[in-house]
Amino acid sequence: MRFLRAENLDVGYHHVRVIHNLSLEPLPQGEVTSLLGPNGSGKSTLLRAIAGLEKIGKQGKVFVGEQDISRISVLERSKICVYLPQSLPPRIHMQVLETVVTARKIAASSPNAASYLDEVDEVLEILARLKIDDLALSYLDELSGGQRQLVGLAQALACRPHLLLLDEPLSALDMNRQFSVMDVIGEETIRRNMITVMVLHDLNIAMQKTDRVVMLQKGRIYAYGQPREVITPAALSDVYHVQARIEPCSKGLLHVMVDGVSEELS
Numbered sequence: 001m002r003f004l005r006a007e008n009l010d011v012g013y014h015h016v017r018v019i020h021n022l023s024l025e026p027l028p029q030g031e032v033t034s035l036l037g038p039n040g041s042g043k044s045t046l047l048r049a050i051a052g053l054e055k056i057g058k059q060g061k062v063f064v065g066e067q068d069i070s071r072i073s074v075l076e077r078s079k080i081c082v083y084l085p086q087s088l089p090p091r092i093h094m095q096v097l098e099t100v101v102t103a104r105k106i107a108a109s110s111p112n113a114a115s116y117l118d119e120v121d122e123v124l125e126i127l128a129r130l131k132i133d134d135l136a137l138s139y140l141d142e143l144s145g146g147q148r149q150l151v152g153l154a155q156a157l158a159c160r161p162h163l164l165l166l167d168e169p170l171s172a173l174d175m176n177r178q179f180s181v182m183d184v185i186g187e188e189t190i191r192r193n194m195i196t197v198m199v200l201h202d203l204n205i206a207m208q209k210t211d212r213v214v215m216l217q218k219g220r221i222y223a224y225g226q227p228r229e230v231i232t233p234a235a236l237s238d239v240y241h242v243q244a245r246i247e248p249c250s251k252g253l254l255h256v257m258v259d260g261v262s263e264e265l266s
């Protein structure tokens, strides 16, 4: 079993520290972890630091299995870890299929790389799972925001990383897509034995569709554990300054309901 671990991460911008000596409990492969927290709490910064895109301080370490990926080259790291930023793929005049196959080919640049046709088949399967196979021959610069977000996700999944880091991958998607995409991410995480970490704002999706939760507050971990252990009325009051209830629906699923916001942030 391989885990993602992080130790003593210090991350900041222009000498202002945003992440404070943060260590992550081991996050296992085959599971999806959601990274939660209010605006500005450091979620994207932490994800970028894990991806090797921000300096993590002299004591900082990021392990995938036994390998400290903060000490290896960008090229080596890119074979282990894929990071999908908050921003959507750019509006370039290139067909969807071509962009995803290119991402796949770059990631699979080994002597055992599959033939071009096998790669196309694999990419078409990913597009079908994300229900965008009908867009395979469309051009990126002709797609809607949500469609481009799904293409970005297809590119990330096509790379088959050990560590998949997704920054708000549902932000442009409708309700149906948000849930179906979460199912695909969960299934792919198990099927490919990936360690998946994603920034989310929707606490109900985090509650229902992720295996673990890391909740950040001002660049520090406020709580870590199973969703129902972390997403509690007390935590939502402390971290988000809302009065909330967590109650089961008629099907027994826990839902977050917000009754009001505290004076502090309202």
Ligand SMILES: Nc1ncnc2c1ncn2[C@@H]1O[C@H](COP(=O)(O)OP(=O)(O)OP(=O)(O)O)[C@@H](O)[C@H]1O
Residues within 6 Å of the ligand: 013, 014, 018, 037, 038, 039, 040, 041, 042, 043, 044, 045, 046
């Ligand atoms: N490039 C940057 N330069 C300077 N400060 C930055 C930069 N990026 C982020 N910050 C600051 O770091 C802090 C954390 O930002 P970050 O984007 O990690 O938060 P977040 O939790 O992902 O927020 P959100 O939910 O709004 O996306 C914020 O105070 C932000 O202003």
